[in-house]
Amino acid sequence: MATQTPPSEGVVLFHPHFAGHDQISARTLGFWLYMLSDALIFAALFAAYGVLNNPMGAAGGPIATQVADPVEGFWQTCAVLGSVATYSLGTVALKSGNKGGVMFSIVLAILLAFIFLGFEAHDLLDLLAKGDGPTRSGFLSAFFVLVATHGLHMLFGIIWMLVMLVQIPLFGFNANVVARLLNLRMFWQFQATIWVILYVYVYMIGAF
Amino acid sequence: MQVAIEGPWSPLFGRLTLDAIPYDNPIIIGTFAFAALAGLAVAVPVLYYNKLGYLWREWLTSVDHKKIGVMYIILGLVMLFRGFADGMLIRTQQAIAVGPTSPGVLGAQHGFLPPFHYDQVYSAHGTIMILFAATPILTGLTNVVVPLQIGARDMAFPYMNALSLWLTTAGAILVMLSLFIGDFSAAGWVGLIPLTELPYSPGVGVDYWMWAIQISSIGTTLNAINMIVTIISMRAPGMGWFRLPVFTWTTLSTNIIGLTAFPVLGAALALLGADRYFGAHFFTAGNGGNLMLYTNLFWIWGHPEVYFLVLPAFGIFSEIIPTFSEKPLFGYTTMVAATFAIAGISWTVWLHHFFTMAAGPDINGFFSLATMLVGIPTGVKVFNWAFTLYRGRLTFSVPMLWSLAGLFLLLLGGITGMMLAIPSVNYTVHDSVFVIAHFHCMVLLIGAAIFAAVAYWWPKVFGFVLDERNGLRFFWSFILATAVVFLAMFALGFEGETRRLDYIYDPAWRPMLLTEETGMGIYCLSIFFFVRMIYVSLRDRIPVPADPWATSRTLEFLTASPVPFYNFAVTPQVNARDELAWRRAHGLERAQPQAFEVIHMPSNTGIPFIIGMLSLGFGFGMIWRIWWLAGFSLLGIILAVIIRSFDKNLGYELQPEEVAAMEHNLATAGMFAEQPARIQLTEAEAH
Numbered sequence: 088m089a090t091q092t093p094p095s096e097g098v099v100l101f102h103p104h105f106a107g108h109d110q111i112s113a114r115t116l117g118f119w120l121y122m123l124s125d126a127l128i129f130a131a132l133f134a135a136y137g138v139l140n141n142p143m144g145a146a147g148g149p150i151a152t153q154v155a156d157p158v159e160g161f162w163q164t165c166a167v168l169g170s171v172a173t174y175s176l177g178t179v180a181l182k183s184g185n186k187g188g189v190m191f192s193i194v195l196a197i198l199l200a201f202i203f204l205g206f207e208a209h210d211l212l213d214l215l216a217k218g219d220g221p222t223r224s225g226f227l228s229a230f231f232v233l234v235a236t237h238g239l240h241m242l243f244g245i246i247w248m249l250v251m252l253v254q255i256p257l258f259g260f261n262a263n264v265v266a267r268l269l270n271l272r273m274f275w276q277f278q279a280t281i282w283v284i285l286y287v288y289v290y291m292i293g294a295f
Numbered sequence: 296m297q298v299a300i301e302g303p304w305s306p307l308f309g310r311l312t313l314d315a316i317p318y319d320n321p322i323i324i325g326t327f328a329f330a331a332l333a334g335l336a337v338a339v340p341v342l343y344y345n346k347l348g349y350l351w352r353e354w355l356t357s358v359d360h361k362k363i364g365v366m367y368i369i370l371g372l373v374m375l376f377r378g379f380a381d382g383m384l385i386r387t388q389q390a391i392a393v394g395p396t397s398p399g400v401l402g403a404q405h406g407f408l409p410p411f412h413y414d415q416v417y418s419a420h421g422t423i424m425i426l427f428a429a430t431p432i433l434t435g436l437t438n439v440v441v442p443l444q445i446g447a448r449d450m451a452f453p454y455m456n457a458l459s460l461w462l463t464t465a466g467a468i469l470v471m472l473s474l475f476i477g478d479f480s481a482a483g484w485v486g487l488i489p490l491t492e493l494p495y496s497p498g499v500g501v502d503y504w505m506w507a508i509q510i511s512s513i514g515t516t517l518n519a520i521n522m523i524v525t526i527i528s529m530r531a532p533g534m535g536w537f538r539l540p541v542f543t544w545t546t547l548s549t550n551i552i553g554l555t556a557f558p559v560l561g562a563a564l565a566l567l568g569a570d571r572y573f574g575a576h577f578f579t580a581g582n583g584g585n586l587m588l589y590t591n592l593f594w595i596w597g598h599p600e601v602y603f604l605v606l607p608a609f610g611i612f613s614e615i616i617p618t619f620s621e622k623p624l625f626g627y628t629t630m631v632a633a634t635f636a637i638a639g640i641s642w643t644v645w646l647h648h649f650f651t652m653a654a655g656p657d658i659n660g661f662f663s664l665a666t667m668l669v670g671i672p673t674g675v676k677v678f679n680w681a682f683t684l685y686r687g688r689l690t691f692s693v694p695m696l697w698s699l700a701g702l703f704l705l706l707l708g709g710i711t712g713m714m715l716a717i718p719s720v721n722y723t724v725h726d727s728v729f730v731i732a733h734f735h736c737m738v739l740l741i742g743a744a745i746f747a748a749v750a751y752w753w754p755k756v757f758g759f760v761l762d763e764r765n766g767l768r769f770f771w772s773f774i775l776a777t778a779v780v781f782l783a784m785f786a787l788g789f790e791g792e793t794r795r796l797d798y799i800y801d802p803a804w805r806p807m808l809l810t811e812e813t814g815m816g817i818y819c820l821s822i823f824f825f826v827r828m829i830y831v832s833l834r835d836r837i838p839v840p841a842d843p844w845a846t847s848r849t850l851e852f853l854t855a856s857p858v859p860f861y862n863f864a865v866t867p868q869v870n871a872r873d874e875l876a877w878r879r880a881h882g883l884e885r886a887q888p889q890a891f892e893v894i895h896m897p898s899n900t901g902i903p904f905i906i907g908m909l910s911l912g913f914g915f916g917m918i919w920r921i922w923w924l925a926g927f928s929l930l931g932i933i934l935a936v937i938i939r940s941f942d943k944n945l946g947y948e949l950q951p952e953e954v955a956a957m958e959h960n961l962a963t964a965g966m967f968a969e970q971p972a973r974i975q976l977t978e979a980e981a982h
Contacts, residue, residue: 098870100878101888102532105866113451113528120520124558131562131592135577138588146576146583221575225583228575232566250937257941267940 111266118270122277125240129281132236133288136229140293146224151293154214154230160290163206164282167241170199171279178272181265186255189268193248196275200241207238230289237285240278247271298574300920301497309921310499315477320412321401326380327475349969356899358453359860360442361756361966363460367435368749370460374467375428379822381420383815386780388413390812394802405798413797414481415500419470421484425600426508427467429741433607434463434518436748437546439756441522443851443858444540446531446867451524453897454939459518461907466511469914473503477919480504483795485597486567488589489580493571499918501571505564506914512557519553522546531850533869537631540849540873541624544631545610548638552599552606555642560596563589572917590652594645602641605737606634608744609676612698614849615751616680619695620687621846623873626679633672633679640669650721659718666716673709677702692844693766697747700774701740708736711785729788732781739777746773754843758857758965759836765828772821779814783807842884848873853884859964861894864954891951891958898946898975902939906932947973 138144140151173195180188211231214220221231251268258264304310317323341347354362391397392406403409408416442450450456473479478500482490491501526547530539539547567589569575576582578589617624624630646654646662654662680702689695711733714720724730746769753761787807792799799808842852852875854863865888871877878884909931916925949957957964 098881098883099533099868100870100883100886101865102868103865103888103890103892105532108451108528113524116528117452117455117520117524120523120554124516124520124554127555127558128562131559131595132566134592135562135566135588138585139577139583144583144585146581148583221569221573223576223582225576225579225585228566228569228577228583232569232575232577246933246937250940254941258943263940263943 110262111269114266115269115273118273122273125277126281129236129284132229132233133284136233136289139225139229141226144224144226144229146226148224148227149219150226151230151289154219154227155290155293156210157286157290157294159206159210160286163203164286166199166203166206167279167282170196170203171275173199174272174275178268181260181268184260186259190252190255193252197245197248200245204238204241207234211235233285233289237278237281240281244271244275244278247274298493298572300493304920306923307921309916309919309924311476311919311921315499316475322384322407323474330471330475351901352899353967353969355904356457356901358449358457358897358899358903359966360438360450360453360456361858361860363456364435364438364440365756367431367438367460367463370464370467371428371430371432371435374423374431374470376822377471378420378423378428379818381416381423383819384408384416385413385420386808386812386815388416388797389799390808392797393799393805393808408797410797411478411481414483414795415479417795418480418483418500418504419473422480422504422508423470424738425484425604426511427463427470429604429738429745430511430515431463431467432745433549433604433741434459434515436611436745436752437522437542437549437607438518440748440752440851441543441546442525442529443755443854443862444543444849445526445529445534446850446863446869447525447529448862448866448894449897450521451529452521454900454903454944455517455521457900457903458906459514459521461903462514462517462910463511465907465911465914466507466509466514468911469503469507469510469918472915473500473507477503485593486564486589488567488578488586489584491567491571492579493574501567502918505568505571506918509561509564509568510910510914512560515553516557516561519550519557522550523554531866531869537628538869538872538874541613541627541630541634542607542610542849545606545613545634548634549603549606549610552603552638552641556596556599556603559592560600563592563596566592587652590649591645594648595642597648598645599641601734601737602637604741606637608701608741609634611744611748611751612680612701613676615694615698615747616683617873618751618844618847619690619692620683621690622683622687623848623876624679625682625685626675627872629675630679633675636672637669640665640672644669647716647721650718651725656718663716663718667713670709670713673705677705690846692750693761693763693770694747694751696767696770697743697750700770701743701747704736704740704743704777708733708740711736724788726793727788728784728792728794731794732784732788735781735784739781746770751844752851753832754839755851755856756858756966757832758855759838760832760843762828762831762835765824765831769821769824769828772817772824776814776817776821779817780811781814783810783814787811842875848876850874853878855958855961855964857965857967859957859961860966860968860970861896861949861954861964864888864891864894864958887958891954893951894949894954896946896949896973898944898973900939900942900944902935902942906935909935945976947975 142150173192177189177192177196180192211234219227221228248271251264251271254264254267300310302310303312341350354366357363388406388408392399392403397405399405399407401407438450438456442448470479478498480486480491480496480500480503482496482501486501486504490496526539526543566575566577570577570579570584576584578584578586580586613624613630643665644662646658647666650659650662711729715724715730715733750761750766787804790804792804799805839856841855843856850867850869853867867874875884878886909928913925913928913932916922916928962968
């Protein structure tokens with residue numbers, strides 16, 4: 088193919104002042120890919136839960152109906168979706184460059200996340216107190232690890248939000264801060280999506 | 296929430312006691328002496344020539360993709376040597392410990408390795424060769440080459456690139472530490488379950504194996520993200536998708552595999568960790584655990600990992616064969632399609648690693664067919680290479696010879712692989728050394744591609760010739776050794792020798808085992824020639840032009856050799872699929888940019904190195920259950936990430952005059968030249 092078209096006088100060999108690449112979109116793409124890898128971790132955990140969620144896996148211990156309360160899970164779902172909604176309202180404020188609005192919505196999102204984690208901690212500690220901890224059976228191991236891994240993601244998101252609460256007033260909306268806020272929105276949406284799947288798969292199916 | 300463990304434990308040192316150091320084992324003491332001497336051989340010149348600062352400023356803190364790639368490759372070569380030494384021990388043990396009257400020394404009844412030690416050696420051999428030799432070397436090659444091939448100044452995320460390197464290094468250091476402090480896993484590189492569970496492996500060996508893989512595979516996943524984003528969003532103007540060099544295509548597909556496969560391994564190992572550290576019951580033999588769950592999860596990573604390694608090798612052949620045939624690659628589009636077909640099929644074949652483990656004929660049938668499907672795109676590739684060679688103007692340089700040898704190994708490994716894909720055949724040879732010989736053909740094909748790539752891109756990266764005389768000797772001795780060792784091993788497989796034997800009960804196998812040992816001797820010779828090749832090249836330093844082969848086709852050969860640290864003074868415009876070949880055909884290959892411009896560069900940073908060392912501390916703390924060390928290291932990692940996020944890090948700018956001066960005197964621009972301290976940009980200047 089090399090000699091198909093003879094180069095004319097106007098052939099361009101170098102591209103000076105190449106505008107380069109959009110940093111924010113590259114970071115967003117990178118973050119999407121990270122979430123893909125994270126989704127695969129959850130896929131493996133859901134698979135493990137599916138394999139161990141049977142009488143054999145429960146090894147005589149409690150089964151899903153006895154450990155997963157769909158009503159309590161419903162309040163948790165409200166909290167986590169509320170948190171995502173408040174954060175998303177914050178990104179509306181980001182569009183108009185409103186620092187106060189963004190920070191206020193982040194504080195609200197953190198509060199709702201803590202409510203969620205409070206429910207979850209109460210749930211898991213209760214099971215531990217009854218002796219139905221992850222060491223009881225293969226099924227409970229899978230239940231604890233699945234729920235706790237999601238909880239750890241929320242904790243990680245809260246730490247990230249706290250850092251942003253410092254960086255917004257410190258740096259303003261520079262490229263770094265905006266990229267982080269956008270990625271954080273995706274991350275927050277991602278963990279909520281995982282929770283919805285978890286709620287359906289573990290709490291709702293488990294209840295019946 | 297600490298589970299009951301055997302032996303003493305103290306809050307300060309965890310399970311670590313002086314007994315953990317195997318000072319009574321002469322093999323390990325000898326290894327330690329060798330490692331210490333090798334360390335001194337590096338440290339003394341660095342200190343003598345006062346290069347510690349250079350090492351820190353220009354290498355350990357570097358975010359330059361070429362230097363990171365070179366460091367990846369050095370790490371991989373060191374681990375390759377370690378893995379080879381393990382292979383040597385395995386083969387020597389099997390050559391000695393034949394029959395009930397065979398002698399035994401050093402506490403072994405037969406041979407010189409007692410079973411527990413021997414088991415660690417083969418576990419380490421597999422783990423190291425796959426995860427700490429082949430993976431880092433290929434990652435290093437893609438790191439060096441891909442940004443140059445697509446005309447970029449660096450990776451999309453230079454800082455994360457350095458982080459990947461140092462996480463992988465931390466994992467490799469953990470594997471090395473297990474030699475001298477404590478034990479390594481004795482449960483095979485695949486982590487045979489439930490042998491890896493705490494009751495059956497109460498020591499720290501499995502923990503070493505688990506954390507080393509876990510930490511390094513985080514590095515691999517981050518690198519996969521980086522590579523994919525780089526290829527998608529950093530291509531030079533004019534480089535549409537179907538002008539991408541095939542090596543870049545294979546890198547893209549391989550990293551899509553890496554991105555989706557490594558997290559599953561991480562999850563499998565984390566669940567094993569939950570069993571070992573918290574007393575969970577994911578994979579235990581009782582209490583509701585499921586053994587096949589582990590086996591499936593491991594191979595859902597394990598099989599794609601094989602293609603993660605082999606696809607870049609295919610990419611390397613696709614670069615080298617056209618260059619030395621002086622023809623464009625035959626069937627570019629089908630090559631790309633075949634690459635993605637192989638990547639796609641890689642997720643659907645994992646069960647063929649355990650056909651004999653309780654799956655019904657329908658399931659075995661599905662995975663058998665899926666496995667055989669791999670042969671179709673691979674066949675397409677082989678025919679494409681063959682037609683590229685056909686009526687080409689062939690030059691049998693060292694990289695070309697490695698590539699052609701790789702094709703023969705691919706044929707041998709591929710055809711035996713097709714045999715193994717038939718479950719009924721698999722039942723007879725399962726766990727025999729026939730399987731071992733098969734996959735060694737495949738990994739040695741990857742090895743051949745690696746040595747081809749090193750020979751091909753060495754002059755580009757370092758700017759001087761890689762000695763051809765010793766390169767040829769290295770090639771021929773290596774290939775001869777491969778034939779001697781693994782053809783004999785195929786025969787032994789058919790004779791029924793199973794894998795992982797520390798004692799050979801059938802003396803009839805002795806002649807073939809001694810043949811294999813002879814082959815190992817030839818491998819030793821090939822290592823000598825390799826070292827000599829490097830030594831002679833470093834000694835003579837015969838400089839090369841930008842395109843050392845004069846027939847190269849892709850963009851990386853457009854810029855100077857050694858590559859300037861900013862890659863391209865001015866971003867090239869891509870006009871054809873094989874840009875350099877196109878320019879050469881039009882007499883434009885020496886065309887230089889008319890004017891220079893400001894180049895924006897990222898600043899070096901020590902934080903990736905620090906995070907790498909903290910993860911080493913975290914891994915070591917977890918392995919020995921030194922909770923304070925693990926806790927503080929983890930906290931340190933989180934703090935380092937947060938601190939880094941407050942660093943404005945706007946990099947620095949090279950002014951056009953500076954670039955012009957460096958382009959005029961390229962010795963000052965080469966990636967190894969020590970650069971003066973640069974002034975970081977302030978926020979006001981950047982906008």
